[in-house]
Amino acid sequence: MLSKQILMIDDESDIQTVARIGLTIMSDWQVLTASSGKEGIAQAKSHKLDAILLDVMMPDMDGIATLKALKADSSTQSIPIIFLTAKSRALNRKELYALGAQGVIHKPFDPTTLASQIAGFLGWN
Amino acid sequence: MSSDGAPLSNPSKVASPKNLSPSMTATDETAYATPSDPDTPLDTELLDTETLLNAAGSLIVVFDRQGRIKRFNRTCETSTGYTEQDVQGHCVWEFLLVPEERVAAKGLFQQLINGQTNTYYESTWLGKDGETHVIAWSNTVLTNRLGRVDFIISSGIEVTEQRRSRRQLEGQYRQSHLLAEITQKVRQSLALDEILQTTVSEVQGLLGCDHVFILKVLSDAPVRLVAESLTAQGPAQSLLRRPWPVNPLLQSGYVEHYRWQSVSVIDTMDGPGVAPEIVDILNQLAVKSELVVPILVHARPEDGINTEPKDNFWGLLIAHQCIQSRRWSPLEIDLMQQLANQIGVAINHAQLLEHMEDIVVERTAKLTKTNQQLRREVDERLRTESALRRSEKQLRLITNALPALVAYIDSHHRYRFNNYAYERWYDIPYQQIKGRRVSDIVSLEVYQQILPYLEQALAGETVTFESEMIQSSGERLWASVSYIPDSQDGRVKGIFSLVSDISDRKAAERMKDEFISIVSHELRTPLTSIHGSLKLLSTGQLGKLKAEGQELIDIALKNTERLTRLINDVLDLERMSSGRVTLTPVACPVTDLLQSAADAMQPMADEYNIQLAIRATEPLEVWAESDQVMQALTNLLSNAIKFSPQGATVWMQARSSANQINNKSSSYVEFLIKDVGRGIPSDKLENIFERFQQVDSSDARERGGTGLGLAICREIIQQHQGRIWVKSIHGQGSTFYFTLPKPDVSSP
Numbered sequence: 001m002l003s004k005q006i007l008m009i010d011d012e013s014d015i016q017t018v019a020r021i022g023l024t025i026m027s028d029w030q031v032l033t034a035s036s037g038k039e040g041i042a043q044a045k046s047h048k049l050d051a052i053l054l055d056v057m058m059p060d061m062d063g064i065a066t067l068k069a070l071k072a073d074s075s076t077q078s079i080p081i082i083f084l085t086a087k088s089r090a091l092n093r094k095e096l097y098a099l100g101a102q103g104v105i106h107k108p109f110d111p112t113t114l115a116s117q118i119a120g121f122l123g124w125n
Numbered sequence: 126m127s128s129d130g131a132p133l134s135n136p137s138k139v140a141s142p143k144n145l146s147p148s149m150t151a152t153d154e155t156a157y158a159t160p161s162d163p164d165t166p167l168d169t170e171l172l173d174t175e176t177l178l179n180a181a182g183s184l185i186v187v188f189d190r191q192g193r194i195k196r197f198n199r200t201c202e203t204s205t206g207y208t209e210q211d212v213q214g215h216c217v218w219e220f221l222l223v224p225e226e227r228v229a230a231k232g233l234f235q236q237l238i239n240g241q242t243n244t245y246y247e248s249t250w251l252g253k254d255g256e257t258h259v260i261a262w263s264n265t266v267l268t269n270r271l272g273r274v275d276f277i278i279s280s281g282i283e284v285t286e287q288r289r290s291r292r293q294l295e296g297q298y299r300q301s302h303l304l305a306e307i308t309q310k311v312r313q314s315l316a317l318d319e320i321l322q323t324t325v326s327e328v329q330g331l332l333g334c335d336h337v338f339i340l341k342v343l344s345d346a347p348v349r350l351v352a353e354s355l356t357a358q359g360p361a362q363s364l365l366r367r368p369w370p371v372n373p374l375l376q377s378g379y380v381e382h383y384r385w386q387s388v389s390v391i392d393t394m395d396g397p398g399v400a401p402e403i404v405d406i407l408n409q410l411a412v413k414s415e416l417v418v419p420i421l422v423h424a425r426p427e428d429g430i431n432t433e434p435k436d437n438f439w440g441l442l443i444a445h446q447c448i449q450s451r452r453w454s455p456l457e458i459d460l461m462q463q464l465a466n467q468i469g470v471a472i473n474h475a476q477l478l479e480h481m482e483d484i485v486v487e488r489t490a491k492l493t494k495t496n497q498q499l500r501r502e503v504d505e506r507l508r509t510e511s512a513l514r515r516s517e518k519q520l521r522l523i524t525n526a527l528p529a530l531v532a533y534i535d536s537h538h539r540y541r542f543n544n545y546a547y548e549r550w551y552d553i554p555y556q557q558i559k560g561r562r563v564s565d566i567v568s569l570e571v572y573q574q575i576l577p578y579l580e581q582a583l584a585g586e587t588v589t590f591e592s593e594m595i596q597s598s599g600e601r602l603w604a605s606v607s608y609i610p611d612s613q614d615g616r617v618k619g620i621f622s623l624v625s626d627i628s629d630r631k632a633a634e635r636m637k638d639e640f641i642s643i644v645s646h647e648l649r650t651p652l653t654s655i656h657g658s659l660k661l662l663s664t665g666q667l668g669k670l671k672a673e674g675q676e677l678i679d680i681a682l683k684n685t686e687r688l689t690r691l692i693n694d695v696l697d698l699e700r701m702s703s704g705r706v707t708l709t710p711v712a713c714p715v716t717d718l719l720q721s722a723a724d725a726m727q728p729m730a731d732e733y734n735i736q737l738a739i740r741a742t743e744p745l746e747v748w749a750e751s752d753q754v755m756q757a758l759t760n761l762l763s764n765a766i767k768f769s770p771q772g773a774t775v776w777m778q779a780r781s782s783a784n785q786i787n788n789k790s791s792s793y794v795e796f797l798i799k800d801v802g803r804g805i806p807s808d809k810l811e812n813i814f815e816r817f818q819q820v821d822s823s824d825a826r827e828r829g830g831t832g833l834g835l836a837i838c839r840e841i842i843q844q845h846q847g848r849i850w851v852k853s854i855h856g857q858g859s860t861f862y863f864t865l866p867k868p869d870v871s872s873p
Contacts, residue, residue, distance in 0.1 A: 001299055010251075012650050012653075012654070014651075014653075014654035015650065015653050015654050015657070016662065017654075018654050018657030018658055019657065020652065021667075022657060022660075022661055025661065025664070025667070043732035057646050086645055086646040086649035086650055086653070088650075093752075094347050099176050107649040107650065107652070107653040107654060108194065108649055108652045108655075108656040108657065108685075108689055110656075110657070110660055111657040111658075111661050112660050112661065112664055
């Protein structure tokens with residue numbers, strides 16, 4: 001897989017860490033992290049990102065609001081967004097796709113296959 | 126007028142002749158009765174008198190004081206057969222009068238001698254030939270100078286025929302009178318015994334018979350005497366003294382003899398045509414003459430119109446004459462026949478009365494029965510109505526106590542019944558809602574919302590839906606609405622409506638959703654970190670661990686995955702069984718579903734060294750949500766792989782099938798997943814789809830199952846209106862089946 005720059009937005013630092021290590025080990029992607037929607041949006045504007053892994057449930061600004069903000073901003077609207085959600089499967093899958101998500105990955109995810117899943121959604125294989 | 130032309134005077138009393146020789150005849154008392162001229166010679170006159178005496182058409186007899194006959198004219202001789210010589214010197218009461226009149230005649234003669242006037246009477250002479258002659262007499266006494274009666278001249282006219290005619294006329298009159306009397310009795314009275322007794326008594330008296338009686342002849346009983354009359358101290362013997370079977374008259378041989386005869390007349394026993402056996406019987410009873418008339422009755426209506434004449438035979442009216450025979454006159458015979466006819470009519474009336482009484486009894490019984498039945502029905506209806514009223518009262522009490530809206534709505538959308546809850550919801554006295562239309566009670570917004578469901582229910586379908594309602598206060602609340610059609614004789618007359626406030630439930634559901642969401646998130650978040658960390662460690666890319674350390678990492682990882690599955694399954698099952706999952710089915714190619722499931726489970730199959738094989742012989746589609754079906758298929762495949770021996774094959778197949786589900790015949794696709802694993806004991810088959818039901822309690826631990834997989838499969842399949850079941854032979858494997866509907870042609 002080509003080297004990519006990925007932003008992971010999740011308020012859980014442990015999950016950030018697991019995802020970051022997994023992606024780093026299993027690929028040569030550069031992984032940025034943010035702990036809130038606002039922080040993520042700021043980073044998205046300041047970095048050239050290939051994809052954003054976005055947690056749905058976050059305090060203050062949740063994943064859906066963050067997605068809408070990113071999609072509303074011309075500088076970030078083209079960045080593919082993949083949701084990471086702990087909500088029950090299929091509960092919001094259609095809704096999330098309808099909002100413009102490129103993929104939905106459920107927690108708990110497998111960090112060893114996370115990179116291949118993202119690549120699969122985004123056609124990087 | 127006298128022969129000399131002198132006028133008649135004192136015709137009843139004349140002077141006696143001076144010499145009344147035996148040849149002298151006093152035919153004309155006026156010729157000799159000249160008391161004013163006692164010197165007139167009689168002889169000359171008497172010569173002429175002789176001639177006159179014999180020439181007279183009337184009977185003339187001259188008696189002396191002792192009653193001896195002095196003269197007996199020719200007319201007398203002609204009538205009696207006696208000559209004057211035969212009778213001269215004899216008194217009439219010695220031979221000439223019938224015995225029964227002799228004493229009276231002697232007394233009468235004595236009165237004449239004594240000067241007592243008795244100029245006219247009748248007497249009956251007995252002729253020489255035995256014939257009787259009734260003669261009407263007038264007498265003239267001849268007295269001597271001293272006024273003593275010396276001779277009596279009796280002049281008579283034979284009136285036998287007149288008297289006979291008169292008796293006949295009297296008899297006819299009495300017969301007619303009797304007949305009329307009996308006819309009237311028959312018409313007026315229904316007392317048969319009285320009529321029969323009157324008949325025999327009157328006939329016996331009228332005809333002067335010794336014995337008149339009526340026999341009733343029954344086909345299946347002894348002959349019965351029903352009425353009889355006989356002369357007191359007479360020669361005939363009452364049949365009552367010699368009842369059946371001693372009396373030959375009461376035996377069938379006698380009565381049967383007369384059954385077929387219209388009338389039987391026996392004047393004498395030695396008469397022509399008299400049956401010897403009848404003669405024998407009658408001789409035993411000293412009967413000399415007999416008159417028998419059968420009594421016939423008209424057929425009764427219930428006997429039918431083709432009744433044989435013999436069936437009309439009822440009995441016999443019989444008259445007997447004993448001691449001496451008699452000649453039955455045509456009038457007597459006719460009377461007997463007419464009386465027999467009247468008796469027949471009377472019997473007929475009595476039978477009709479009896480029949481009518483039977484009918485009345487029968488009808489009365491029927492009416493009584495009907496009346497009792499009606500009374501029972503009325504009582505039953507009253508009880509039913511009373512029970513209904515009680516039931517209605519109870520129903521109203523119950524429904525009024527319910528917080529839900531309960532109503533009956535007719536086909537015109539009008540309320541026919543509603544409970545008190547309506548008053549609370551709509552602030553209208555609940556008694557004022559009956560008869561009003563639904564659209565008058567609920568808001569327009571709500572009415573438009575419920576109208577399609579209302580129409581659907583009135584078309585005969587039970588409908589349940591949830592809707593947001595608006596109360597009169599404007600408060601909005603969630604309601605569960607059920608419309609149940611009231612079908613009578615195949616027509617929907619109305620619907621039962623039940624509306625429950627489910628706002629609290631809705632709120633609870635929202636809270637539950639929220640809770641589940643939080644739990645789901647809060648459980649998965651740490652699990653994600655744990656599982657991810659363990660997974661990364663297990664790769665060895667972060668540094669090699671000792672074998673024991675690696676084993677511990679694998680154990681922790683395996684149990685983390687099991688915990689994850691359990692959380693996922695619990696959440697899935699709760700979500701599905703809550704009914705809050707709305708399916709969005711589409712037409713799904715069956716081969717794609719099978720292949721996707723096989724692809725998804727291939728890594729596991731490889732791990733367990735199991736072959737996955739698909740048999741799909743025809744291109745089929747199902748009307749389903751693919752993610753759901755996939756979950757069911759992968760659950761079933763997961764089980765099949767886990768419980769199959771290494772190297773075995775798990776088969777998947779789909780085929781077309783027509784199932785009867787929910788009373789609707791539809792086309793279905795039947796799926797089957799077959800393994801050759803250990804199978805399921807028969808005692809476990811029934812509960813295998815229940816939650817946490819596993820064949821072996823160690824399965825969850827050893828094979829990583831949650832015990833919820835099949836329960837989830839059942840929920841998914843049932844939500845698709847399908848059916849799931851299993852066939853298994855313990856030790857030989859299991860085959861799980863489920864059906865999914867084919868896309869309806871009407872489906873979009």
